[in-house]
Amino acid sequence: MARSTGTPTISDVAKAARVSRQTVSNVINRPDLVRPETRRRVEGAIERLRYRPHASARRLRTRRSSTIGIRLDPVSANGISGSVLDGFLHALTERAAERGIRILLYAANGIDAELAEFRRLIDESEVDGFVVTSTTYGDRRISWLVEQRIPFVSFGRPWGVADMTDRRYRWVDVDGAAGVRMATEHVQSLGAREVAFVGWPSPSGIGEERRQGWIESCGLAPERMAELSVGVADEATEAARAVAELLDSSRPPDAFVCASDSLALGARMALVERGLELPVVGFDDTPVAAAMGLSSVSQPLSDVAEAVLELLMGPDGGVVIDDPDRLAGPTHRLLQPELVVRGEGASAREEGKETCDEDA
Amino acid sequence: MARSTGTPTISDVAKAARVSRQTVSNVINRPDLVRPETRRRVEGAIERLRYRPHASARRLRTRRSSTIGIRLDPVSANGISGSVLDGFLHALTERAAERGIRILLYAANGIDAELAEFRRLIDESEVDGFVVTSTTYGDRRISWLVEQRIPFVSFGRPWGVADMTDRRYRWVDVDGAAGVRMATEHVQSLGAREVAFVGWPSPSGIGEERRQGWIESCGLAPERMAELSVGVADEATEAARAVAELLDSSRPPDAFVCASDSLALGARMALVERGLELPVVGFDDTPVAAAMGLSSVSQPLSDVAEAVLELLMGPDGGVVIDDPDRLAGPTHRLLQPELVVRGEGASAREEGKETCDEDA
DNA sequence: AGTCGGGATTTGATCGTTCAAATAGAATCC
DNA sequence: GGATTCTATTTGAACGATCAAATCCCGACT
Incomplete structure (x- = not known):
């Protein structure tokens, strides 16, 4: 049994503490069942032998993989x-x-x-x-x-x-609609009145839900909403094209709320290209949003x-x-999600990174 | 033993196939030891009972967690x-x-x-x-x-x-130096002669190695290399600032090779701001590079x-x-890494995405 | 015919733990 | 004082697989 070589088992601990296996087991799993004095003795032995229960043995017996x-x-x-x-x-x-x-x-x-x-x-x-x-x-x-x-x-x-x-x-x-609502209200507080929504094409549950948040809070007439709501695949280039189209229209929007950071990135690209500086809010608060200084809705x-x-x-x-x-x-x-505000008024610098060894 | 309820064990299979436990075990682990006829019988029983070995029991006995x-x-x-x-x-x-x-x-x-x-x-x-x-x-x-x-x-x-x-x-x-060398040679093949390197500050093993790739292939005089090599923290905004400085200098570079996509993104931002279109190559081929149409070195x-x-x-x-x-x-x-060429001459569209439900 | 060899299969023990039931010992009750 | 309860601990038997060694079987060799 207690062979001196190899890792110690519960029996080794039992022997060392002059108790039975089960008592050691109890010290570990149901300490309340063990008399304090005995418990201390067992804990000492556990410590001394550096005993750790064997995960597989435990799982086999308890029929629980945890x-x-x-x-x-x-x-x-x-x-x-x-x-x-x-x-x-x-x-x-x-x-x-x-x-x-x-x-x-x-x-x-x-x-x-x-x-x-x-x-x-x-x-x-x-x-x-x-x-x-x-x-x-x-x-x-x-x-x-x-x-x-x-x-x-x-x-x-x-x-x-x-x-x-x-x-x-x-x-x-996470309540995506609420997130987009927060985003919309945020850009409105910055002065925007004609907030556009850049989302995904229709058969997307999440997409529809996020759009709903915009619908509830944009305060636009139905026909105007139809104009300012677009749906494109989740790629920056697609979004850039769609946003460019809106910007070049006769009545361009004055802010963009997006269903993802990819889309927000695209929107920002289209804006930069035109030398414009309108508010853009993304979704998910990915590293891209942080890198670009974009506001974004963050999931908790x-x-x-x-x-x-x-x-x-x-x-x-x-x-x-x-x-x-x-x-x-x-x-x-x-x-409920949270809105992370970046750029513009917000102090751009919040998080401090130091490592460059991000590789591998 | 073979209680009809619950999941079947190796003994249940043995009984069903009229062999011993060990033979069943052999069919699973050392099929070569079992006579074909017996093996088929056992395999049939395994199939019929839907037997699957219990991972913990196996691990306990073999003393291997796999x-x-x-x-x-x-x-x-x-x-x-x-x-x-x-x-x-x-x-x-x-x-x-x-x-x-x-x-x-x-x-x-x-x-x-x-x-x-x-x-x-x-x-x-x-x-x-x-x-x-x-x-x-x-x-x-x-x-x-x-x-x-x-x-x-x-x-x-x-x-x-x-x-x-x-x-x-x-x-x-992955050979980072080779990757950067490929990147440098690529922009040179596009006509660039004064290729700048945007990397990290010094105490970074990976950073130094990547820079080395540029040193080996940029073909510039030492003092010119010193001018065109910058080191900043791995953030787009930092890179944008550094690149802007280079661009506004008396002898601006005509291409940028970067130690990461974050840095490449920053470089691109600085360029777009100035309405310039110089080649930029990133490293790691992250989704950002794909979204921005940036070339990038890809790790296999x-x-x-x-x-x-x-x-x-x-x-x-x-x-x-x-x-x-x-x-x-x-x-x-x-x-060896690979260079993924995007934008410019390359057909921008390679990968087809369809899902928008990327959430959660 | 007897022994050997080797492939196919079985047997018994074991891996390290916890469960369920049994036991020992002390305290409580009438 | 003896039955009862409760707490602390021990005992024996699993859990489900594989290992190591034993056994069985059949053909080949002498």
Whole structure:
């Protein structure tokens, strides 16, 4: 048993502290069950031997992997806004660690590959549940996961799903409409009256929601709104072209609110080209916006991560909850974004960077 | 044993196929040891029962986690170039999956927290080794890992380490000097003669290496080189200021090669402001470069990922190699980057994007 | 016919932990 | 004083796989 070589096991600790295995286990998992004196003795032995429980042994016995799977999107698909997932992933990893939960990555090309991956990771007890991102209109993954009774939480609302309040489906999202509303009101406070909206073509849940925020706050007549609302693919060049067209029209707008930083970048390009300086606001507060000094709507990614974990495991539990009905309170949460104001009046310099070794 | 409820175990399959557990295990891990007829019978049973081996049980017994840890950098630290890590992570996850290896994320604030995390993940048998990125000058992590004999490979050379060919240290990197050389020669082929270099301030290993590529290929007199080489923090605004200064000087350069896309973006901003159209080349080929139509040096991230795994586990093994001496061939690899030409003559449109639902 | 060899398969032990139930010991109650 | 309760600890049996060694089987060789 207690071979002096190799890493120590719980039995080695038990022997050293003159107690049984189970008592050591209790010191680690249920310290309240152990007499203080005994506990100290065991803790001493743990310390002395540098004992750490073997993760796989524990997972085998408890039948819990304490691991959550999350997909890393193909880089090609996320463009500039990929950094949103990036920031979210970081926050999620940190918050999960606080609960003793690990984050396992997986890659998958296409829906079916992803469903297969869901199945495999669950069947092999590799993960207890999933965090799903980049939800689309009528996302097949959602219905599949619900149907298979696999625990998951999505970052992103169930666009195009009949009942958004279905308790079997747990989700967290950021109120995009409110974000755009804030952006619109901000440029209005700078004096703009004819605020244009640069968004995406129609079959996009997120896009429509963001546009809605503009509709609610731009204060324009319907026919004028139609003129000042454009929808283009999420690329700077596309946006630049569309914005140029608006600027060269007979009644150009006097500010631009955009559905993404890519679009905002395009708008800014078109403006610079004409030597104009009209307010532009982006969405997602990516590094590009920071680099260009563009104002942008920022998603509270750390709060989103926390909310995701709360929905998955309860307020402060470390165990994934299978049945959403066991979860007290609502099974979805809509968080408010923040507007990061840059350039113009704002003191441009807020964040201090120092490292240049950003490579590799 | 074979309770009809719950997920099936290897014993259930054995019973169904009228063989022993071990034979089933062999069908899965060493099919060559099993008689074809028996194998088919077992495979049938596996299929029928939908059996999948329990990852933790396997890991406990084999004493191998088949998992690699990688740190997710704080978002604040990586800026635009964060997408390099992003792309690498994606490639790594895909390639690792091909070898039956999983990628586990961890977060850590500061070196000491990261060393503690190394220790914990290894002691708990959570991972078999690490992939280390964002290596810095005299990186303490490297020496620590070598000292502790923990298997790892770094993406990034050992800047400031005495012996870069020390076999105990396995690394993969991209030849930045060659990349900048390609960039310089490219703008020269467009007619530029006075190519400026926009890099970072001195104590940066990567920065110096990239600058070296320019020194080797710019073909300028030493005193002229001194004039056309600038070093600023990795921010677009900083670069814009520096480039503006060069442009307004008595002998302005006629092209700009930059150490990053952030810097290239700044250079482009300064140019657009002046209505000039001089060639600018960035580095890392981030989404920003694509959005702005900037040429950029692209790192072969997928190849880097493959090389990292080869150094960690051998040409096509699925097991992390502890002792680098057991690895045939060199323990480090320097890969060549590629120049992605955009704008100007190049057909601007190559990659087709369609999704707008890039959110969340 | 007997022994050897080697491929195919089985057997028993083990990896390191936690669960569930049993036990020991002290305190409480009537 | 004896039954009862409660707290602290121990015991034996899993969890589900693989390792190492044993066994079985069949054909070949002497």
